[in-house]
Every structure is written in structure tokens, then in C-alpha cells.
Amino acid sequence: MSTQDTEGQGQEQNMQERSDSPIPSTSPIPSTQPPPQGSLLDAAISQLLKEHPSQGSRTYDSDHREHRDINLIHQVSIECQSGDTLIIVNFPQGYKNCKRETWTSKRFHANSENLLATGSKVFAQLLSPEGQARIRKRIGEPLPQKYVLDLTPSVEGDELAAQLMELSLPLGVRDWWMSKERLGISKYFVSGHDDHCPAHNEVPIDCKKTDEYIDHDMGREVLPKIDLDHIILSESRAILDYCPIRHRANIIRLVLAIQGHDLVLNSAPRAYTLTGIARILDCTNAIRDSVCTWLMVEPNTDFVDINTEAAFTMAWKLELSNVTRAAFRVLVVERALDTLAAEPRVDAARYTIFGRPRVDLSDDLQTVVQYATLKLVDRVQQILAKLKSDQFYDLLGISEYQKFVQTGNLIRSALSANTSHDTEQSPPEELCELSTRYTALLNRLLEYNGRIVCEAMDSSPGNDLQRDYDRDRRCYVPATRWNPTALIYKNFTDAQHLLTPTFWEELTSIPYAYTRETYPDHFLGDTIDAFNAKLNNNIRYLAPTSGDLFGIRVYDNFYFDLPKFRDQLHTAIERLMFIWTKPDSEAPLTRSRHLLLALSDEEFQYLPLWAGGFDDGTGGVFEPTVPDADLGPIGPGPAYRTGETVTTDVSSICQSDKTPSQASTVTLTAGRSLAAVPSNAVPTTINDGVSMGGTNTMSTSSIVMVDDVNELDDDTDDAFEFDDSDEISDEAWSQVEEP
Template sequence: MLSQQLAQQRAESQDPPPPLSDPTPAPRGSLIDAAIDQLLKDQPSEDDVNYISKSREKSDLIRLLHVHVECNDGDTLVIVDFPSGYLSCAREEWISKRFCVHSEKLLATGSKVFANLLSSKKQARFRKRLELAGEILLQKFIIDLTPSAEGDDLAAQLIGLSLPPGVTDWWTSKERLGISPYLVSGHDDHCPHHDEVPIDCVNKSAYIEQELGLRERLPTIDLVDIETIKSRTIDDYCPIRHRVNIVRLLLAIEGYDLVLNSASRVYTLTSIASILDCTRVIRDSVYTWLLAEPNTEFIDINAEVAFKIAWTLEIDSITRAAFRILVVEKALDTLAAQPPAEKNQYTIFGRPRVDLPDDLQTVIQYAAQKLADRVHQTLAKFRSDQFYEVFEISEYRKFVEAGDIIRTAISTGSSPSSVQSILKTDSKRDKLLDRLLDSFSTLYTKLQEYKDYIIQTATHAVAEYDQQSAYDRDRRCYVEHPRRIPTSIIASNFTDAQHLLTPWFWVYLASYPVDYLGPCYLVDFLTPYVDDFNDRLIKATPYLPHRGSSNKVATRFHLENFRIELHVAVTNLWTAWTSPDLEVSLTRTQHIVLSLSEDEFQYLPLWAGGLNDGSGGVFQSTVPDADLGPIGPGPAYRTGNTVATDTSSICQSDKTPSEASTATLTAGRSVNAVPSNMGPSTVHDGTSVSTSDSRISFTPAASTAGSTATLDRDDSDGYESDDSDEIDEDAWSQVEEPLT
């Protein structure tokens, strides 16, 4: 607008500039001519691909400085008082703002804050205060959005609006990570040193820049090599930033363009929108900012901040993606032999951590414990003799059945050649069957030894050199050189359980059955024992049940079929753990496994595909499965020998939102709560393997649930229900016994 006004004034001047074809320099003109020349020089060419972005930033600044001119026809007067002495990028001082908006647009946001401010009681107070000050009010409504200067409100807003270090430093990602300056390089709203604010980092060492200057080797500059720049050092909390973004949010409600050119602006606007209860206004814009490639790396590098922003704005995909990172990182701490020394400041791989509100921390901690339980149970199954049964390998199942046939033949002493042979002693038969059983036992033991060997070898494996370099390069985005330890050294101190949350464990486990040059090649390991078993089986076949018998027939062990089936099974397992269907692209977190199951995702809210409906049910221990069966009637739910249900099963959860809540009885008993009237959640595409209770579901499904109506915050916060959780005996007697 300002540029158009200046251009119009110049067009009306008496001394127009010479034509472009005239090589003669333009004569020295007035100050306004000089200002216009400078303004036009700053304007990008329309051929520039960034023309629109540059124009948006300038329009945004001019609109904020002169908002009273832009917005003057609404029925609601908005007041935002500013402290004095603060300059903008245009070198103009920020002054208090009074402008008009439309009350129907404020109410259309669904904000209870705006509804309260526009209520008769609040309006009478605002109007009386201004009338006492001698002001003449022409608008129908008045709202004062000036932040509190004292009290609890100020303290809460200072906490909510204080920028984490990863946000204030994100401007460096323009050069380090190749992110567009129109997403990350914007100046702070209080900008007294506009001309001195750099776009690129100031590097301490030219050698580092030359050595790592290749684009394919991003990040190009190490964090420790970036000089501290005064003009880029902004306060955690700034009263001008606070107020300007209140105005910016009101303009967005009015339908004006919302320019998000820095992480600090995104974070501040999110917090203000939450305070004013109108997060829907900025949700799409923030979502677009987070997903603009390669700015998605903000999620990997600042996972806590991304999680908080997405949770506040109810962006399901970003919430789930950041949640994956935070849960796995927390589970790695839980699975460690000893708690990491600086676990509150840094993750086990060195990523700086940021404090989250208690409610978000609780969600992450519960999910991380569930994941840790699942990892422990998976490892226990790997080490048990059920390893091959878990994968449902038919060749192994037939082998186990052959063992049963052999033992039956020995115990009955029967031979298919004669019914009367049971009364006779056949030393040849006994000798052949005994040798066959010995050979079976030896092969069975060797199969278990092979399984133990490949599991143990996989837990001590390290990533290939090129992959290690890629992991270390990704970690350079957030770990300074003095603190940086190679990924391979960090992993060398992992427990066996921690290794299950690394991709290289699964890569090696899947490769062993086909790596004919490696020490874990199955054929080399088992061939002598398989040949011995098959030879003795052929010799003992006349003394085993034949095809006419009601029993099954003992068959040869086909090693190649077994190898193929095992390879397919562990390959599927590798894919399930290391290649989840991510909601958004995560490119800097490839050194950890990000597959979560429904048991971990259940702690997320309903709108994010979880089961957390606000009742707290997902954080309570659930009732033992009904199929375990009650062992007696009466009011108490009693079972026989059961497994603990307050720890995560490796199997996929079958819980629904209505089943997650439980009613607790006076004696510590609990039953499934009455199903709520909420609609069923919609499960989206996810990969899942359904197994019996004795088997493992190794595929952590990435199912999501459809958004449903959220609880009324005013009704839930501090709400005490008059209904008691206690159930008397008469009521309890009406509860049906579970089906057996």
C-alpha cells in the first residue's frame, strides 16, 4: 500500500523520470524521489520466483503499522496498548493500536474468550471505563486485548509465550539445511537493528564451510561454528512480539493474509491462539508451514516443540509423527542399563530436550513404558523355544509334529506291519527309533542354538559405514561437535532390549538366512544335522505310522523350504519395525525405529487417533481378559491364573474408546465402564498381524482414528461429578458374568 501511494505521488510530480531508453542519468530530485528509488530498489522483480513472498512480508508489516487505516468499518473496537520505545523493521515506533473488526467473525471462531468479552457484563465494564476517560464510542462493542501487566495471567502467558532455544535459533536452518528464507528468516517484530540482521550464518571457520559446502552434505555448518549475532539474539519473551501477534491474529480472523516467516512467529501465534481459544484460525497456515519441504525437519529436530504446537492446534498427523520420536527416545532411556546422566537435557543420541507441560509429559511417559514392555516381551519371545512357532513356519511345524509321531511310536511300541508286534521286542525297531529321536533332539537343539546365535549376533551388530555416516550427518543438525559421539559408539553400550529400537538390528536379523557368505548362514549351520535326521527318518519309516493310519506321517525336514520361510518371516518383521507408514516425512530420525502399536497410540486424544477421551481411563489398569474366565460367581470379578494386564502386550490392542474407561469399585475391583455414546473411531490404513494369545503380533499398526467432538474445556477443568464411582451390592448383582 505504501509503495503504491509513493508511486502515485511520483506520477503526479512535475518532473517525471526520464524514459528507460534514455541512457542519461536521472537528475537529482527531491527527498521523496530518493525514497521512492530506494523503495523500488528493494522491491523484487516480478520475474523473481520469490516475488510473492517478499511482497507478502512488506504488506504484512505495513498493514500492522497502519492497522487503524486498514480496519475501520467493523462494529467492534479492538484496543491493544503498546509500551513505548520499541521499533519495527520499518524504523517506525510501535504505538498502541485501535482498530475495528466484525463481531460476527470473532464469534464464528467458536472462541469462548471472545464470546465472554462480547457479553453484556464485559461490555458494560469496557464502555464505562472508556467513557470515564472522556472517549466518544461509536462502535457497538469494545474489547481490550492488551496483555495483563501483573498477576497470574501474566505469569501464565510468560511461560506459554517464552520461546525455546530451538525456535529462536531456527533461522540458521536457511543456510545449514537449505530451508527457504521466507519460512525461517523473518525478523522479530521488535527489530531496532534491521539493517544488521543477517540472513546467512556468520561462520567462525572458513575451512569448515569449504570442507562441508556441498549441498548433498547438509548441514553445511556445524552449530559450534556459528558466531553469536547480536541482531539475531532475541528475547525469550518480548512484549512487542506478544502484542503484534495479537493484532496479526485478529487480522487473520478478518480474512487478511497470515504471513508465517519464522519459527518464533509460528510458536507465538500458536500460544496466543490457544489463549484466545481460536486455534482453528491459524491451524491450516501452521500445518502448511510445518509441511513445507524441507522445513519438516523442524519436527525431527524440535520434536517437543512440534508436538506441543500440533497438540495445541489439533493437527493429528504432526502430533502422531512427533509423538513417535518422543516415545521411542523415552523408551530408550527406560530400557537402558542405567539412566543416562543427562537424560532431562539430552536424548540418548544427543538431541536437546525441551520441557513440556505435565499433561503432555504424562502421555509420553505412559506410551514409552508400554513400548518398553512390548520390547521386553518381544525379546523374551525371541529367546524362548517358541521363536519359530511365532512366525508360523510350516516346515518347522511339520518337524515338531514328526517328533510327536516318533515319541508316540516309541511309547506304544507298535509297528504298522503287525498288530501283534506290540507284544514283541523288536530290538532293531527300538534301536532305529531311539537313534531317530536322538537325531530329532539334536536338530531341535541346533535350531534353537541357531536362533539364539542370530539374535545375539544381531544385538551386537552395527550399521554399515555409509549408514553410520548418514546417521552422524543427521545428528549434526542438533548436536554440537564437542558433544558429538559417533552413533556406533553410543549403540555399542546399548542393552539387548535397546537394540530392538534401532534399524540395524532388524536389518541384520533379516539378512542372516540369505547371507551365504556370512557366519550366520542357516544352511552352513544346520546341514549336517538335517542330513542326519533325514537319513535316520528314512531308515525308521517302516516302524512309524503309515498313511492309512489315523496319525499324521513323519516327513523329511526340507532345509531350503525352512530357510525361505524364515527369511520371508524376518523380512516382514524388519519391514514392520523399520518402515512404518509415517504421517509426515521424517528425515533426520532414521537412526531409531519409529513403529508404534495401538497400545502406545492409545494415550493420544481421539482427534489424533488415540483413545484418550479425557476421562483418564487409558491411564488405568484394565480388567483381565474375559476369555481367561471367572472361577466363581459373586460380586467380585475373580479369575484363576492370569497374566498381568497393566503391562503392554506385544499383541495389538483391541481396545475401543468406550472400553478404555473403567469404573473402580470400593475394594479395588473394576469393570468395563458402560460404553459411551461417542461414535466409533474410524481406523485408517495400517499394517497389522492378528495372532493367537500365545503368539506375537510383530507389526506395530499405525492405525488412526477419525476426529470426534472434543470435551468442553470449561466442563472438564476442575469439574467434580456428583456421581460416585462406588457401586453397591444390589447394583453389582445386576452385572452379567463374562462369557466363558
């Protein structure tokens, strides 16, 4: 076997090992060579093997990669001297690097072709003749290079303020280095030091513990290994939320990555900062794959669970669909739990209801989460109302119950047919007894419905699940703020329980839990037997035309089959549970198992198109739907009234607070508009869109009639004869009220 073959096998084996292997280096500039022949999978594997360094190569050692990165940034002026573009990055005075040397301004060369290949509008503007004239005038010295780019960040003004907001690190990002020891994440992903540090060797890799910490040495699988209260933050790890050195050093890294140099993402602050800089310079595609790899490599995916706002922000800037949707699930469900609470929590702005630390989102991202939260809250309240209503069995599509209801209709018909109104003769006594048994069983079934829903809400997670949930939450909740998951569940409202897996698992298990009082045979058995016994003596009233009045065939048409009812109930609830508890998660959210994350398209619609949402940038998804006119225009001209108003999909819990001046408008011919003011009187259509084997049931509130057509007098008949031409007269427009 050749040496090349040996290295290839080592590469394949190394790809399967995630613990201490570095992130593969990805080239930011797309290759112009055609892909290799064969399947797409072969092409993908071939590309990964090409990019992944071999074990025999010196560059395979991650320590060497990190040292190479440090040296390249410090010596970039010497290392990069070829290219038609001079890059200038000036550093502030008085800062030392990790070699205890003063940071100096950097001038190095790059190729303008690579910069423009990113598609960056910023680079295109800076490299334009107008942009070059301004840069050279500002520098004030003759430079021989074809292009000159001064990428030094602003030191004052609005531009600096905007960049500070873009690049300021949340606390969870700054402290993510602790996850190496606490959560078992490779140091090559999280332990990298800040660019402004006292000395590289003085920055600790492991956490410094308090005297209360006890090392139980219980193995890697027991996480977290250290409680947050038992960690003493080292001074060299207490980095600032914004650092001018970090900002400038990562500008250099970004330009080098665009030129094809290895991009080392060895810490959360570096990944977060590079994302912000790439967004500012409009070249996010240059680092998209590398940051996506950093976020999605396990077990570093815990970053999405624990620092969800930061992950959501990074993914949004880089247009990473999978990470965006996964983080969005967590944020929306957490906000929905707050909205559905009985009363507001004092610390809701700082911590989620399960104790996860929160950070603020930008206004645009906060809006997306808030709208989706209202949709989810509306959906939860609708399904809760259905679970508690007397339509419970119909909504689940349980045919045995529907057959029972039909039998009840026949009993009522038989009672009416056997009652003589002329002689005031009462119906037969045995038929009356059957009616009584039917009513008793119907009430018992409705009682059973409410009983099992309440029992599921009062349940707590089993010992194993509670241990798992508590362990996951220990990853971000210190002992001083600890509250067991079961206790948090216990204080939930009915609506909040629907967003926990425990409720659905308990509700699904009840039909087969034969040791419980709510086992259908225990709770309903005697009442069903009494009802079925009365059927034998009353078949002739329910099926008078049958030739075999007492045959098994006729009896089965009315007999309440308890085993069949039990199976149908379990299957229907299990199907509904699957919809609410089995999301096709885009990332392994292993620390959020105590939450139900199965969002629907109704919630995802507020995401951009690239993330699988419906927001095309026009903001249309955030506007309430204007109700259609069922009967079309009634009045003459553009100032017409609507007929019957049909229901809309506007949430009943999200009433519009818009004033007429804020109303949406409907554009007419000639560019003029009419105000369309959303009305809070429009009823909500309740339909969860879940087919349970029966027909979907739609319930609505009372419909408000607007200017009923029947109330119009004969003088308005000519109102239906209006001019439908494109021209609208000034006289007609004079009748239109100002919005």
C-alpha cells in the same frame, strides 16, 4: 493464449517449486459459496490456485509481503478504520520498532461477525453485554463503536504467568533462523526478524562463522553446511524467550488474519507465538491451516525432527493430527530407549540418547508420552522374550519346523511302542539312533535361533547407512558433543536394539547371507543331513500302516527340507520386520531414520480422538483395567467377592502404585460406589497380536485364585440366591467397608 491463461500456467508451475516460494495465504473464515462442480481434486486445485498469488502480481514477491506485514502492523490504526468493533492493544513504553520509532498503542477496527465466526468462547464472552460493560468501565472513556475489545495482555498476576508459560520460546525455536543456511530452508519460512529488533536491515540472514569454519562448497545436498560450533550468534538474533512487543504484535496479526488479511509466517518464533495466542483466545482454527502448511512444507519438516517437543506442542494446541502423531512417534521411541537402557544417563533430561536437545513438555503432554512409553517398553520386552525363547520358530509360524516337531512326537511314540516292559527289551538300535539325531538337530536349531539374534544385535549399520545417520544427527549435534551412531548402537542393551532399523535389517538378511557361518546351510546342513539319512531306515516305525514304506511320498512327510526352512524363516522375519520398521508416517521424518517409529494402537491410544487415539477427555485410557469376574458374584449383596480372576492388559512393567484411597471406583445403583483397588498380583497376558501364518501363542504367568469356589462349605449355597432388584437395603450397605 490470453494473459489470464498465461498467469494460470505460471501459478501451476510455481506450486511445484518449494524453495523460495511464500506460504499460501489462507482465509480464516470459511467461504459460504458452494464448491465448484467436478471432482474433489479439481476443487482443491482450484482453491489453491485462487489463494496462491500469481508471478505477475506484485504480492507474489515475498520480500514485498514481509514489508507489507511490517508496515501493516505499525500503521494498523490508519489501515483498518472500518468495522463495528474497536480493537485496543496497548504497548509498553521505551521499545523501538525496526524503523527506530517508538512503539505506540494501537487502535483499529474489525468486524465482530468475523470474530464470532471463529467459534471462540473468549470473543463471545468479551462481546457479550456483560463483557462489554466491564471493558468500557475499565477504559473509562466514551467510545462510539458498537463493540470494544481491549486485547492488551495482563502485566501482572496469574494470567501473566500463564501467558508467559504459553508463549516462552524454546531455544531451538529461537535459533531456527540458522536452518536457512545450515539446512537449505527458504528464508521466507525461517529468516523473519523479531518484532522487537534494532533495524530490519541490520538483522543478518546468514550465520556469522568462526575462524575454524571452512567452506568446502560441496553442494546443497551435503547438509548441514555449517557445524553448530562454528556459528557466532549475532546480538540482533539473540532474542528473548518472551518479549512483550512480540506478544502484542502477534495479537494484532491474529486479529488481522481473522479479518482476511495475509498472514505471513516467516519464522519459527512467529509461528510458535501465534499458535500460543490463538490457543489463549480460543480461535486456533483461524491459523490452523497456515501453521500446518509451515510445519509440513519441505524441507522445513526438519523442524519436527529436530524441535520435536515444540512441534508436538504446536500441533497439539492446533489439533493438527498428522504433525501430532509424527512428533509423538519420535518422543515415545526416544523415551523408550532411555527406559530400556542398562543404567540412567546423566544428561538424559537435556539430550536424547542420540544427542538431540530436549525441552520440557507441559504436564498433560508429558503424561501422554510417559504412558505410551511404558506400553512400547512392554511390547519391546515381550517380543524380545519371544525371539530368545525356545518357541521362536512356533511364534514365527514356520511350518517346516512344526513338521519336524511332529516327527519328534512320532519318534517318541515309536520308542515307547517298541519297548517291552515285561521282558525289559530295549527298542531297536536304529530307532534309538534316529532319536539321537533328532535331539541333536533340535538342539542345533535352538542354538541357531540364539546365534542369529545375537549376531543381529552385535551388528553395526553399513557404511552408507552410518554416513546417512551421522549426517542427519549432525543437524542438531555439534562437533563438541559428537558420538558416532555406530558407537551408540554398540553400547545398547538387547531390548534397545529392537528399536533400531539395523537390528531388523541384519536379522532379515541372515537366512540368505551364504558367506556367513550363520547361513542355514552352513550352520545346520550336516546335522540335517545326518537326521534325514536316518529316516530311510526308520520310516517303517514312523508310518507302519503305509503301503509304500520306502516311497518318496511317505519319506517327504518326515524329511527336513532345508531350502524350504530357509525361505520360510526369511519370509517370517521379513514380515515381522515390516511391522516394526515400516510405519505409515504422517510426516517425512527424514532426520529420524536411525529410530524405529512404528508405534501400534497400544501406544497411540493415549492421544485424543482428533489425533486417532482413544482419549475422549474422561481420562479412562490412563486407568488400569479392572479384572472381570469369570464366575460372577459369589457373596450376597454389593459386598461380593470375585471368583476366578482373569488376566488383564495391565503391563507387567507398569505396576500400580495406587493406595486404596487412590483406587478407581465402580458406581452402583443409587449413586454409591465400591472401591476397586488394582492388584499387582494380576498376571500379564503376553500377546503381540502378530499372526505369522500359524496360530497366535499366548503365554501367561500363574493365575492367582481369589476365594476359590471349591473351598466354600455347604452353608454358602444360599449365597447364590441374592436379590437382583434395584433397591439396596441399608442393612446390606452397612456390610460394605469404607474405601
